[in-house]
Amino acid sequence: MGDPRAFLKVKRHKSKEAPAQERIKTWREFTIEPPPEELLSQASRCMDCGIPFCHQGCPLGNLIPEWNDLVYRGDMESAAARLLATNNFPEITGRICPAPCEASCVLNLDGEPVTIKDIERAIARSPRAHPKLAAIDITPTGRKVAIVGSGPAGLAAADELQKRGHAVTVFERDARIGGLLRYGIPDFKLEKWLIDDRVNELAARGVTFRTRVDVGSDVTKDDLFAYDAVLLATGSRVPRDLATPGRELVGVHYAMDFLSQQNDRVAGVSVPKDRELLATGKRVVVIGGGDTGSDCVGTSIRQGALSVMQLELMPRPSLTRMPENPWPEWPLVFRTSSSQEEGCERDFGVMTTGFVASADGHTLAGLSAVRAELRGGKITPQPGTDLSIPTELCLLCMGFTGPERGLPELLGLTLDARGNVPTDATGRTSVPKVFATGDASRGQSLVVWAIADGRRAAEGIHAALRGS
Ligand SMILES: Cc1cc2nc3c(=O)[nH]c(=O)nc-3n(C[C@H](O)[C@H](O)[C@H](O)COP(=O)(O)OP(=O)(O)OC[C@H]3O[C@@H](n4cnc5c(N)ncnc54)[C@H](O)[C@@H]3O)c2cc1C
Ligand code: SF4
Structure with missing residues (x-):
């Protein structure tokens, strides 16, 4: 010690x-x-x-x-x-x-x-x-595994399965490997050469990466089932919407549409002018107080926003631990992220009730909201507390509701009540040969959990392949 x-x-x-x-x-x-x-x-x-x-x-x-x-x-x-x-x-x-x-x-x-x-x-x-090819002694098993999705869960599983001698192919719909590490998390938190280094290392060890391939259309169910095992690592990418009047206005956008564009720009990939979302010179409102919201704050500030305001529906957390939240539980206390430190106004207990159009009738000029309190476990709007906030860009960062539909149904998988792909402790789904991992089965979570899940699923697949 x-x-x-x-x-x-x-x-x-x-x-x-x-x-x-x-x-x-x-x-x-x-x-x-x-x-x-x-x-x-x-x-x-x-x-x-x-x-x-x-x-x-x-x-x-x-x-x-x-x-x-x-x-x-x-x-x-x-x-x-x-x-x-x-x-x-x-x-x-x-x-x-x-x-x-x-x-x-x-x-x-x-x-x-x-x-x-x-x-x-x-x-x-x-x-x-960073073990190189020569440092790992591998005996090929002759078994083939398809991994759908190249986020941290898919990459961790690919690493573990390759070390165990299986021939691994990773299918990715996006142009580049990495999932949310690449397209969600901004470079100021995670520079992308770190992902490139790992991907190059895995490729040098024999993992095959196939990008711009949408599994379910470019790769059929029969193609997938030709593999000895299939691992679904497709993430939880359906954003939670805000069904409120004016939602359709130009200027109200999902966080990922905004963040992925900026990550592309930093990578030198140009964004078509007609799709461009920029905070430059705008009063930005970020709805949602989590990691995604913070990333939108930091990105907006770097793009030169006029002002950035972040609204959270829940009340402001306590500055110190409450007795009902003792150590070693995760401390539910007021935190300030590095992006919020960079210059952002925060408000809590605010419920957005609608978006307001500018004179042209189709672009965003502001939002209306009301103060809300947490009573008996329910968020309750407070009458007579109406707010009106001017904004030209509002970013929705209210979490994700589950994996995209289509592929799970195509593979005949059952989904749980939250729309995630349920598995047993080894990552096995309801369909033989098909495993699921990361946010696709857990729901939107953290990178560390995605890596842990990917490792567990790789272990499950390895045990299944060895058993057969
Ligand atoms: C903006 C943002 C910031 C975050 N910041 C943090 C943070 O700071 N720290 C932290 O711990 N966590 C953070 N998270 C959460 C973290 O990124 C996720 O929990 C993690 O990436 C989940 O990993 P995954 O491999 O399960 O899925 P993902 O990273 O979502 O990867 C899934 C991949 O599957 C691909 N895919 C989906 N369907 C198909 C298909 N049919 N065919 C081919 N490919 C397909 C997708 O294109 C994607 O590349 C953040 C999330 C967001 C959105
Ligand atoms: S990966 Fe584990 S050890 Fe590292 S920071 Fe996260 S919780 Fe801590």
Whole structure:
């Protein structure tokens, strides 16, 4: 273990960030990684507490106290090997995971958890975290697996199945690999060369990637069933709509339509003029307070919005933990994301009731809303609290309702009440040979869960193929 008394002497120091006024001038990441000596001293704070709650907090079961100790001893190579044993893409989670591990760290009892995520990100820089073809000894099984969808769940499964000797083909409808890592999450949170590096590594090891292929139309059911196993990793991509008067106005758009365009621009892919969505010079309203909403805030600010306002239906959370939300539960407290810090007005308990057209009758000029309170578990509008907010661009970020319809039905899969593809613990669906993973079966979640699910489904497929 690290220094058994370090947590008494060394304060938590999180990695620093470039000042907001500087970072909004570019699309680059802005975290300033701590120098090696600082990293070592932060790792020493891990007290190897006997029952490591961080293992349970991390959906991947990352062996956190083990690699903290190795980092403290300066053995980054062994730390990378331990990290890679449970996490296929630590360079990604080390950047965008909300770090439930830190919430459940025993030191978080007084709000000073180990900087686990920073340490993970630093370990992921080690060459050992990127095994090349020669480093992996693989015996081909002669079995073929089709993976539909190249988000983190599909990629983690491809990595695991290829290591077990199966011939893996990943089908992706988009032009580039990565799912929401590529098209949803902005570059200022995750630069895309990180995905390219992993994809190149997988391709060099023999994984076949087929992009611009829509499974269900370009690839038929018979084509798919020619594989020994099929893994559905299609995500949860149907956005929740706001059925309110004026919804059809030009200027009211889904978050993903806006974010994916900007990710394309940063990648050098031009966006057709007639489809262009830009916040430049506009008063932007973002409806929804989650990750997607924050990403729209940061993107709008970088595009040069006149102002950005973010509305949340739920009441403002408490600044401190409430007694009904004790450690090590995920703290339901008021948070400010890096994008919100960059200059955004936030309002809570606001229910949008309609969109207002400008004089031309078809473009957005504003929205109407009313204050709402949470009473008896129900959001209740408050009479006499009408609001009118001017806006030329309103982005809907109210979550996703489930996987797209069509392919699950084509494959004869049953869906659960929420529209997701239910599976058993090994990822098996109701149809033999077909497995499902990630957001497609869990519902919209987190990258760390997608990787964990992808690993589990790969294990399930491997067991099924070995059994047959
Ligand atoms: C804007 C935004 C920001 C987010 N930020 C974070 C964050 O900061 N941290 C975090 O942990 N999580 C974040 N999330 C959530 C996270 O991105 C998802 O939980 C995760 O990507 C789910 O992975 P997945 O592999 O299941 O699906 P996805 O990433 O959605 O990938 C599914 C893939 O399947 C493809 N596909 C679908 N149907 C077909 C078909 N018929 N044929 C071929 N291909 C098909 C899609 O094109 C897509 O590429 C964010 C989500 C959004 C929308
Ligand atoms: S993947 Fe997320 S939860 Fe797991 S150790 Fe890394 S930051 Fe923590």
